[in-house]
Amino acid sequence: MTNLTHSSLTTREKVEKSMTRRRAAETRFRVYGVASVLFGLLCLVVLFGDILSKGTSAFRQTVIEQRILIDADYLGINAASSDEEIRFANFEGLVKRHLKTTLQPQGRKQRRALYGLVSAGASWQIQNAVLADRSLLGQQVDFTLIADDAVDQWYKHDRPKGYDGHFSAAELEWMNAWVDSGVMYTRFNKLFFTNGDSREPELAGIRGAITGTFLTLMVTFLLSFPIGVAAAIYLEEFAPRNRFTELVEININNLAAVPSITFGLLGLAIFINMFGVARSTPLVGGLVLTLMTLPTIIISGRAAIKAVPPSIREAAYGLGASKMQVVFHHVLPLALPGMLTGAIIGMAQALGETAPLLMIGMIAFVVDVPGFVDDPSTVLPVQIFLWSDSPERAFTERTSGAIMVLLGFLIIMNTAAVWLRRRLERRW
Structure with missing residues (x-):
C-alpha cells in the first residue's frame, strides 16, 4: 500500500514538474514575442525620430530682408523693355552693388565672401518682381533675399549651439548684425514645394x-x-x-x-x-x-x-x-x-x-x-x-x-x- 502511494506521488510530482516546465516555456515564448515587438517599435521610433530631427528644418528657409534700389540706368532697361531684355539685365550685379554699398567690405576677398552669403537665386527674385511689375524700376523695394545654404545651416543649426560654421570673422560680424537688427530670420520654405531640382541646395525643390x-x-x-x-x-x-x-x-x-x-x-x-x-x-x-x-x-x-x-x-x-x-x-x-x-x-x-x-x-x-x-x-x-x-x-x-x-x-x-x-x- 505504501509503495503504491509513493509511486502515485512520484508520478504526480513528475506531471507537476512537466507542467511547470511547459508554463515556463510558454512564459518565455510570450516574453520573447513581446520583446521582438518592442524592439521593432523601438527601431521604428529611432528611424522616424532621426528622419524628423533632420528633415523638419527643411521646411524652414533663412531669408535676409534688404531694401534695394532697382536702378534702371545700371540695369540698362526701362518700363518699355521687353521680357527678353529684362531677363538679360544684370540683376546679379545689382545685388552685389547693394551689398557692397551697405556693408563696405575691405578688399576683393571680403567682397567675394560677402556676395557668397546671399543665394544665387536672389537676382532671380528681383528679376521676377520686375517682370511682374515694371513700375518698380527706379524705386527702393523691400525684398526677402534667400540666404546661401551655408548661412541657412549656420542660422538654423550652428548658431544656437555656438558654432561659427567655419565662417571668417568678417562674415560672422555681418551675419550677426543681420540677426541683431532682425532682418535675418526663417520662414516657411515654399520653394521646397514649388521648385524643381537645383545644384544650389537652398533653391532645390521636389x-x-x-x-x-x-x-x-x-x-x-x-x-x-x-x-x-x-x-x-x-x-x-x-x-x-x-x-x-x-x-x-x-x-x-x-x-x-x-x-x-x-x-x-x-x-x-x-x-x-x-x-x-x-x-x-x-x-x-x-x-x-x-x-x-x-x-x-x-x-x-x-x-x-x-x-x-x-x-x-x-x-x-x-x-x-x-x-x-x-x-x-x-x-x-x-x-x-x-x-x-x-x-x-x-x-x-x-x-x-x-x-x-x-x-x-x-x-x-x-x-x-x-x-x-x-x-x-x-x-x-x-x-x-x-x-x-x-x-x-x-x-x-x-x-x-x-x-x-x-x-x-x-x-x-x-x-x-x-x-x-x-x-x-x-x-x-
Whole structure:
C-alpha cells in the first residue's frame, strides 16, 4: 500500500514538474514575442525620430530682408523693355552693388565672401518682381533675399549651439548684425514645394519629382488596373483548368517575388532598346512599374473574386443569366472593392520603388517640371537617392524632408486602401 502511494506521488510530482516546465516555456515564448515587438517599435521610433530631427528644418528657409534700389540706368532697361531684355539685365550685379554699398567690405576677398552669403537665386527674385511689375524700376523695394545654404545651416543649426560654421570673422560680424537688427530670420520654405531640382541646395525643390511621380503612377494605374482585372477575371472564371493555366498561375505567383531591379532590366531591353521609348520619362517608368505591379493586382483580384459567395452566381444562373452576365453584372461589382484595394497597395509599392527606375535612366538631373508623360523627369524616391549622394549639409536636410513627404504619401495611400475596403466591402 505504501509503495503504491509513493509511486502515485512520484508520478504526480513528475506531471507537476512537466507542467511547470511547459508554463515556463510558454512564459518565455510570450516574453520573447513581446520583446521582438518592442524592439521593432523601438527601431521604428529611432528611424522616424532621426528622419524628423533632420528633415523638419527643411521646411524652414533663412531669408535676409534688404531694401534695394532697382536702378534702371545700371540695369540698362526701362518700363518699355521687353521680357527678353529684362531677363538679360544684370540683376546679379545689382545685388552685389547693394551689398557692397551697405556693408563696405575691405578688399576683393571680403567682397567675394560677402556676395557668397546671399543665394544665387536672389537676382532671380528681383528679376521676377520686375517682370511682374515694371513700375518698380527706379524705386527702393523691400525684398526677402534667400540666404546661401551655408548661412541657412549656420542660422538654423550652428548658431544656437555656438558654432561659427567655419565662417571668417568678417562674415560672422555681418551675419550677426543681420540677426541683431532682425532682418535675418526663417520662414516657411515654399520653394521646397514649388521648385524643381537645383545644384544650389537652398533653391532645390521636389515639385518636379512629385509631378513626375504623379505622371508615372497615372500611366501605371491606367495600364495595370484594367489588364490586371481582366487577367484575374479570365483566370478565375473563364480559363480552362489544364497544365497551361497552372503554369501561368505559377509564373504569376513567382513574378510577385522577383526582385524589382529585374523589371528594370526587362524594361531597358524591351521598351527602350527594342521599341525606342525615350529614357527618363514617366511613360517608360509607368510601363516598367506596370510590369512590376501586375502580379500583385492579379493575385488580389483573384482573391476578391473567390471571396464572392457561390450563392450569388447560383441565384443569377437560376434567373437565366448567361456566364458573361453573371461575371460582369454580379461578381465583378461585388469583387471590385477588393480589386481596388489591391491596386492601391500595388501603387503604394510602385511609389517607393527606385531600383527599376534607375535602370531606365530616371536618375538624370532634371531641373524643369515635366508637363506630360513624354517629358524628361524623375520621381521622388530617385530624387531622394540623388540628394543623399550630395556632400552639402543642406541636401542631407532636404533628403530627410523629401523622405517625410514620401512617407506621407505612402501613409495616405495605405489609409485609403483600408478605408476603401471597409467602406465598400459587404458582409455575407
